[in-house]
Amino acid sequence: MNGVDLTLRTLHDDERDLEQDLLAAAERHRVEHEFHHVATDVARWSREHTTRLAALGRDRGLDLSGPREHPSPGALAALREKASQALGRRPQAGLLLLHDLRDLHLAAVRSSLHWEMLAQAAQATRDRDLLELVTSCHPQTLRQMRWTNTMIKVLSPQLLVNA
């Protein structure tokens, strides 16, 4: 397996995990309504990235799984929602949200760097398929980064000082 294939695999697995992490954090912070809804929206981008990376991987003989099945809602989700509401009245919930945002941001940065590596390799090898994939996906990863950064910027003064 060459470096490009290794990077593709790493990025695929990271994007697959990022979708799951975004959805899990969205669930955990249901009472942070904007975070909940936007996290769910931008998780869709990571899911699409995972699907497209898996498809490209197949063309290159890589066995990449694609996105995970969504966990079924049901009893567990209802329980998580209750837990989220109960915790949402406590100041510590704010710190937990900031930590989750930090981790999501770092995960998006990691993906972004891998997209950057692939973009450079694709240009060096004139690999049009790979370049097209990076060109269409990388901007969305950058938007995930900017979003988590904005949320941290807006929320920190209140959640750190007044918690």
Added chain:
Amino acid sequence: MDSTPERIADPWGARTPYAPGAPWPARTDMHLADGVGEEDVERWVRSASILHSNGDALDIAVRDGRIVGVRGRAVDRVNRGRLGPKDLYGWQANHSPDRLTRPLVRENGHLVESDWDTAMDRVTSRTRSLLDERGPGAVGFYTSGQLFLEEYYTLAVLAHAGIRTNHLDGNTRLCTATAAEALKETFGSDGQPGSYEDVDHADTIALFGHNVAETQTVLWMRILDRLEGSDPPRLLCVDPRYTPVAQRAEVHLAPRPGTNVALLNALLHEIIRTGRTDRAYIDAHTVGFDELASRVEPCTPRWAAAICDVPAAQIERAAELLGGARRLLSTVLQGVYQSHQASSAAVQVNNLHLIRGMLGRPGCGLLQMNGQPTAENTRECGADGDLPGFRNWQNDQHVAELAALWNVEPDAIPHYGPPTHAMQIFRYAEQGSLGMLWITGTNPAVSLPELARIRSILAQERLFVVVQDLFLTETAQLADVVLPAATWGEKTGTFTNTDRTVHLSEKAVEPPGEARPDLDILLDFAARMDFRDKDGGPLIGWRDAEGAFAAWQRCSAGRPCDYTGLSYDKLRHGSGIQWPCTEDAPDGTARLYTDGFTHAHPDRCESYGKDMVTGATVTPVEYRSLNPDGKAVIKAAEYLPPHEDSSPEYPLQLITGRTVYHFHTRTKTGRVPELDAAAPDVWAEISPAEAAAQGLADGDLVQVTTPRGAMRARLRTTAIRDGVVFVPFHYGYWDTPEGHRPPGDRPGRAVNETTVTDWDPLSKQPLFKTSAARMTLVSRRGTGTDGTDRTGSTA
């Protein structure tokens, strides 16, 4: 004999047809108390309407120290003498016997009458202890769209530089935040591009989610008069309901709620595909066209038809209408602003005008509407989650200007982030980091989504709630201190309507009891808190409305909303004047953007923009490289599925809205006999086909249930999209036995018991038009109170 008052039965009155380009004929509307003739009126006092955003000029009739009626002002550019039903009858609310006349304070769990010193002492001592113990972030303000300019500006200075909190917003967040955001995204700064005179010239009028017939009756009269005159304009109406506007439209599109971006992208696709763009205008005045063209390239009418559930041929007809227009006027309101992807959709309407080159000329207008009479002032004065004078919190130079005006250090003005929006302020209160919330002139316990949550936040022991209002509203009943306020007709000040027209509203009568103007209350608080500038002088140097106006004029100088050419005297001797009004433009300015987009320049703009999906802020460096010369920014948006959609469990989509007879939570209009009788109780609308499918009939008592809760209403079948329920949002509990909440044993009547807590990530406007719901039968018509009347509906 029908005893319905004339203008309840016909809200729009008689027609005065006119031709394109001709001035709109005058028609003077008047209503006086029974037994009072025009000759009995002792004084006519100058004002404008306060129960909607149209800004209709009127004079208040006074006799024996009481208001006895109103008369429209024929010389005014906005209404040429006309008034709507709420203005004609609404003034009677001032005299309601249950006006608050003394401050109330909470003792042993109950609100008891008190005096101003006691009440203000409680407010200031709690403010001081919170500032000492926890800092400015523990104090928040939630204001209104119904105070006067002078009050908002005073509040903005007091909050931003006195308390130094970032938590100040208005209920304009619910009605007009998306209008402001869409204008900032496209033109770099807030500021209504168009003018009502564009109605006089347009050959095509497109109304996006804007039931103007009920929300701005006088603007609809103007359109009706054009429709009855020679060479009438053609109308496009986008609304899931068959409104009076839809009935007069050449093309009516009734898309699934939540799909506006898909529809607009398809309309833009067709305009571009058929070559109806103005390339010269696009090249000279805009950036971003290529991205838009590639974004909407796959958005064919067929693609949108599948999402919006509107026939593709209808979308093509609508695009044909827009593409064929030579003078296009578009208006946008809550059907866009309170729906999924609010800002993205509103921005696409801006894009429509940019790519067609239809801005800044007579008839080529864009009106991103407001919902409230003084919402424009909340925005420009910075009482709404912006900095005063449309200044940019990310621009240190702008903050330095404010610091110089107020004589404080720049770092004394919080600008490390955007001023906190209302929904986030309530979240901070819920989560415990906000210890005090001062609510002026608004009623969140009825108007915000998910009311059980809002009530539980306001009722928290750890949150000190101050409410300043005319009546003991649902919200006031949950307060720790209630301050009795004077209102329209009882105080002097200015306010500005949707099309930037400034009116002076003068004091006509004394307020009841010990009630005081909001300005006096705020100035009293500032004096008691002893807010100082950096040299030890008083932070707020003015003592009355005219002084506050002068201070605001200095703050507005050189900004898009420049008031420096105005004065009380000028407004008193003329009538409404549109800002910017300066030495160079002493008569005001009809249209913005007649010659480029100077306010979009990186050094001048109010905002660098936001990501159209996430709301992430664009940095100054990014904006500068994207738009170095300050052109209009064409921003493309991708369609996203709604966050809450119908499902087998909740098969319907719930949307809320207004009736022509009420304003907000009926605090005033519910106390006016004619208006109350016209629409005394809540109802729920679905289509006849939907009702038949569910075995329901007109007049049945039904329950509307969503994942948040339930409410009950009488059913009306109307011409509305199948699968959609409409419920008016006005009805709460102040005139029910429970006072501020639903009865203990059954669901209540406020639709916001059921609405979802979700807001647009850009404008932060809550979404009242995207809840999934189901409707079930409670009891048949004729059992219990009869609900067969059609009151409240104009359709």
